[in-house]
Structures are given as structure tokens and as C-alpha cells.
Amino acid sequence: MPIKVLYVEDEEFLGKIVRESLESRGFEVFMEADGAKVLSLFRNSKPDICVLDVMLPNKDGFEVAEEIRHIDTAIPIIFLTAKTQTTDVVKGFNIGGNDYIRKPFSMEELIVRISNALKIKNADTGNINTDSISMGNYQFHLNRQTLTSPDGERKLSFREAELLKLLYANKNKIIDRREILNLLWGNDSFFNSRNLDVYVARIRNYLKEDPSLEIITIKGVGYRFAMS
Amino acid sequence: MPIKVLYVEDEEFLGKIVRESLESRGFEVFMEADGAKVLSLFRNSKPDICVLDVMLPNKDGFEVAEEIRHIDTAIPIIFLTAKTQTTDVVKGFNIGGNDYIRKPFSMEELIVRISNALKIKNADTGNINTDSISMGNYQFHLNRQTLTSPDGERKLSFREAELLKLLYANKNKIIDRREILNLLWGNDSFFNSRNLDVYVARIRNYLKEDPSLEIITIKGVGYRFAMS
DNA sequence: CGGCTATAATGTTAATTAAGGTTAATGAGA
DNA sequence: TCTCATTAACCTTAATTAACATTATAGCCG
Numbered sequence: 001m002p003i004k005v006l007y008v009e010d011e012e013f014l015g016k017i018v019r020e021s022l023e024s025r026g027f028e029v030f031m032e033a034d035g036a037k038v039l040s041l042f043r044n045s046k047p048d049i050c051v052l053d054v055m056l057p058n059k060d061g062f063e064v065a066e067e068i069r070h071i072d073t074a075i076p077i078i079f080l081t082a083k084t085q086t087t088d089v090v091k092g093f094n095i096g097g098n099d100y101i102r103k104p105f106s107m108e109e110l111i112v113r114i115s116n117a118l119k120i121k122n123a124d125t126g127n128i129n130t131d132s133i134s135m136g137n138y139q140f141h142l143n144r145q146t147l148t149s150p151d152g153e154r155k156l157s158f159r160e161a162e163l164l165k166l167l168y169a170n171k172n173k174i175i176d177r178r179e180i181l182n183l184l185w186g187n188d189s190f191f192n193s194r195n196l197d198v199y200v201a202r203i204r205n206y207l208k209e210d211p212s213l214e215i216i217t218i219k220g221v222g223y224r225f226a227m228s
Numbered sequence: 229m230p231i232k233v234l235y236v237e238d239e240e241f242l243g244k245i246v247r248e249s250l251e252s253r254g255f256e257v258f259m260e261a262d263g264a265k266v267l268s269l270f271r272n273s274k275p276d277i278c279v280l281d282v283m284l285p286n287k288d289g290f291e292v293a294e295e296i297r298h299i300d301t302a303i304p305i306i307f308l309t310a311k312t313q314t315t316d317v318v319k320g321f322n323i324g325g326n327d328y329i330r331k332p333f334s335m336e337e338l339i340v341r342i343s344n345a346l347k348i349k350n351a352d353t354g355n356i357n358t359d360s361i362s363m364g365n366y367q368f369h370l371n372r373q374t375l376t377s378p379d380g381e382r383k384l385s386f387r388e389a390e391l392l393k394l395l396y397a398n399k400n401k402i403i404d405r406r407e408i409l410n411l412l413w414g415n416d417s418f419f420n421s422r423n424l425d426v427y428v429a430r431i432r433n434y435l436k437e438d439p440s441l442e443i444i445t446i447k448g449v450g451y452r453f454a455m456s
Numbered sequence: 457c458g459g460c461t462a463t464a465a466t467g468t469t470a471a472t473t474a475a476g477g478t479t480a481a482t483g484a485g486a
Numbered sequence: 487t488c489t490c491a492t493t494a495a496c497c498t499t500a501a502t503t504a505a506c507a508t509t510a511t512a513g514c515c516g
Contacts, residue, residue, distance in 0.1 A: 157447070
């Protein structure tokens with residue numbers, strides 16, 4: 001029986017990515033963009049957990065949360081808040097089954113929070129997280145975040161590792177730039193976009209010993225991680 | 229000779245109910261509402277088991293537990309936590325002499341937990357070194373709070389041991405920084421945050437003899453205790 | 457149609473900022 | 487006084503932002 005997530009988000013593209021990503025990890029997602037319509041969806045879907053964007057048309061996330069609390073006093077609620085919002089206000093809600101995540105957030109972070117809130121034991125959440133992947137001359141240890149080649153071992157940072165995972169998961173397929181941005185950075189704004197460029201450059205540099213591995217740019221669209 | 233329970237609870241009504249219920253089942257109950265006064269009662273009453281509400285005036289349950297552990301490293305401690313604190317990280321406390329129960333709880337549940345805790349403790353007393361965890365070259369003795377390696381034995385402080393338990397309970401998974409802070413320190417303020425850094429450094433230092441154990445930093449998110 | 461140019465997208469490297477690492481000093485309680 | 491938790495000071499590294507370089511493609515001109 002899948003875990004049901006009620007996800008309230010008005011940004012269409014981000015919503016789509018997050019939804020798909022949650023579904024790919026086995027969650028059942030019920031989505032709504034309009035704060036005023038959440039309550040009826042709540043009643044119908046009977047979710048296990050709610051993820052609410054605070055900035056919504058018609059009704060903000062806090063109001064929605066209050067209404068939900070009238071129906072169910074125990075369900076965990078996770079708020080998504082913009083960076084600009086004062087954390088004090090949010091912290092007030094950080095009690096009573098509530099948690100909050102600052103936007104932008106990575107999928108990894110959202111999954112961690114959801115798992116925590118639901119006390120999912122040992123949730124490997126469908127990740128490839130276990131051992132290691134081999135790519136050309138390299139061995140990529142997911143858990144340890146290291147990349148080993150005949151020449152030695154290199155430690156990857158979290159972002160580097162996440163990007164490489166994503167590339168590998170979509171090897172020989174085109175991945176949309178915006179999709180990467182939304183998954184790793186939580187939005188596809190201009191600055192994060194440049195950020196991705198920087199990380200792609202780093203991964204390319206790390207993988208340059210093996211010419212059979214190549215991250216090909218599809219200008220205006222995304223990348224393709226070519227490997228035989 | 230009745231079993232003596234030290235019960236620390238500040239909600240008057242709940243406290244009364246639980247006390248009477250325990251007494252009706254033959255326990256002798258010593259009760260206190262003020263975290264700051266628990267220690268002297270502990271000394272005087274010499275309980276067999278402690279049941280501590282985590283949210284207390286003056287001193288929270290974790291602090292109280294820490295003080296009790298200084299006096300008695302083996303006594304079972306059961307925490308009562310509010311819904312908000314129920315993350316799977318709390319499960320980390322379900323090893324060593326500690327257990328936890330989420331509020332609201334039934335009396336049945338409390339009785340069961342108390343019996344279990346006492347049974348386990350009694351089973352252990354004949355056999356001093358039983359429950360320990362092995363990590364790489366190390367052996368972590370929960371009750372004794374020691375870490376043994378081929379090179380020798382090291383005593384851990386309460387905080388060190390609690391942190392290591394949390395890490396172990398969540399091995400190979402990302403643990404949110406804020407979760408650790410809330411569980412070990414009761415809040416995630418800036419100073420406590422730096423405090424966590426200090427303890428992570430210590431644990432890393434203690435574990436450095438075995439390179440297969442690594443506490444990986446996920447900047448801005450938390451840690452992952454990688455072990456094979 | 458082939459070459460030229462403008463421009464937006466991406467590559468590259470460096471500078472900045474923020475998070476965390478490390479170690480020592482302080483303080484508080486046995 | 488000794489131990490441990492906390493605070494502080496200073497150091498290192500990851501992530502972000504910025505600056506400038508390069509490349510691909512559409513539109514233009516002949």
C-alpha cells in the first residue's frame with residue numbers, strides 16, 4: 001500500500017517534477033494548486049502526510065494547515081517556504097506535527113523530511129543508494145560519495161554526487177536542464193542554471209580520464225550522458 | 229518489594245491518572261513536575277526505572293536523563309515525547325538503556341514498555357557486556373558507553389554516546405542536522421549547531437582508525453554515517 | 457546555397473559567502 | 487581538581503555568484 005502524499009503547489013513545472021520524482025519512489029501523490037480547493041481533496045484522498053507551499057493563490061499554506069488540523073490533529077504537515085519569509089513565523093509552526101523546508105530545496109532533502117516525519121524505517125526510498133556503480137574505468141561508490149579510478153580515489157561533494165547519480169540514472173538519454181535544476185536545486189532560476197554549468201564542468205573534469213564517458217550538451221534542452 | 233518508578237511529568241492531570249494507574253498495578257511511584265528537582269528525588273528514591281517527559285519546565289527530559297546517567301549508567305529510561313518529536317531519529321534512543329513513547333500513549337503501552345525495559349535490564353545484569361554494537365574494527369558498548377578497538381578502550385561521554393547511537397541508528401542514510409539538534413539539545417539554535425560540529429569532530433577522531441567508517445557531511449542538510 | 461554576424465546558451469575559472477571543521481579556552485558540576 | 491559541555495576563535499571547504507570566454511544556431515546577405 002503506497003504512502004499517500006497531499007502536495008499543494010502552484011508552480012506548475014516544479015510541481016510536475018516533484019510529483020514525478022515522488023511517484024518514482026513509490027509514493028502516491030495528490031496534487032492541488034489552489035488553496036481553496038485543498039480541503040475537499042484532503043477528505044477524498046485521505047493522505048498520510050501533507051506538503052504545503054506557503055505562498056498560494058486564494059489561501060496561504062498556514063490557513064490551509066489550520067483547516068486540515070481541524071479534521072486531523074495528528075497528520076504530519078511539511079511547509080515549503082520562500083527564503084525571504086521570516087523564520088520566526090515559520091518556527092511557530094514547527095510544533096504540532098509540522099516541519100518546514102526552505103525553498104529552494106532538493107528532492108533529496110524533501111525525501112529525508114518526509115521519511116523522518118513518517119518514521120519510515122530504513123527508507124532507502126527507491127534510491128540506487130546501496131553499493132557502487134561502474135562507469136568506464138571508474139567506480140562510483142554512492143554511499144561513500146567517492147569516484148575510484150586506476151589513478152586513485154576522489155571524494156565528491158554532495159551536489160557533485162547527486163548530479164552524477166542523476167546523469168547515470170538517465171545515461172544515454174536526454175535529460176532536460178530544467179528537470180535537473182528542479183531536482184537538485186528546487187527551481188530553475190537563472191542563477192541556479194549557471195550553478196549547474198559549474199557542476200557539469202566539474203564532473204566532466206573528474207571523468208576526463210576515460211574518453212568513453214562523455215556529457216554531451218544539447219543546447220537549449222539539456223544533456224546526455226553518453227557511455228557504452 | 230515493589231518496583232520503583234521515577235515519573236517526571238508536568239501535566240498535572242495526566243500525571244495523576246498515570247500515577248494511580250501504575251500504583252493500582254503494584255508499582256511504587258515517585259513523581260516530580262520540575263526538571264530541576266528530579267535529581268535529589270532520584271537519589272532519595274533509588275528507582276528501578278525512570279519515565280521522563282521530554283518537555284519540562286526548567287530542564288528538559290534529555291538533560292535530566294543525562295544527569296541521571298552520570299549517577300547510574302544502566303538504569304532504563306523511558307522518554308515521553310510529543311508528537312512533533314516523533315521522527316525515526318528518535319528510534320536512535322531505542323538502544324542503550326533508553327526507550328521512548330509517543331504522547332498520547334495508552335497505559336497498556338506504558339506498562340509493556342516498563343516490563344520490557346526491566347526484563348532486558350535484568351537479563352543484562354548477569355552478563356555485563358551483552359548489548360553492544362559492532363562497527364568496523366570497533367565495538368560500541370551501549371551501557372558502558374565505551375568504544376573498544378584492537379588498540380584499546382575509550383570511555384565516551386553521554387553526548388558522545390548519544391550522537392554515536394543516532395548515527396548508527398541511521399547508518400547509510402542522511403540524517404537531518406536539525407533532527408539531531410532537536411533530539412540531543414532540544415532545539416536547533418546557532419550555538420547548539422556549533423556544538424554539534426564539535427561532537428561530530430570528536431566522533432570522527434575516535435573512529436579514524438577504521439577508514440571504512442566515515443561521517444560524510446551533507447552541507448546544509450546533515451550527515452550520513454557511511455559504513456559497509 | 458554558403459558564409460557572416462548577432463546573440464543567447466553554455467564553458468571555464470576565479471572570487472565570494474556561508475557552512476562546517478578544528479582546537480583551545482571557559483565554565484559548571486561532580 | 488577533574489571531566490565534560492559549551493563557547494569562542496580561527497581555519498578549511500563546499501556552494502554560490504560573478505566575470506569573461508567560447509560555441510551553436512538563427513537570421514541575414516550575397
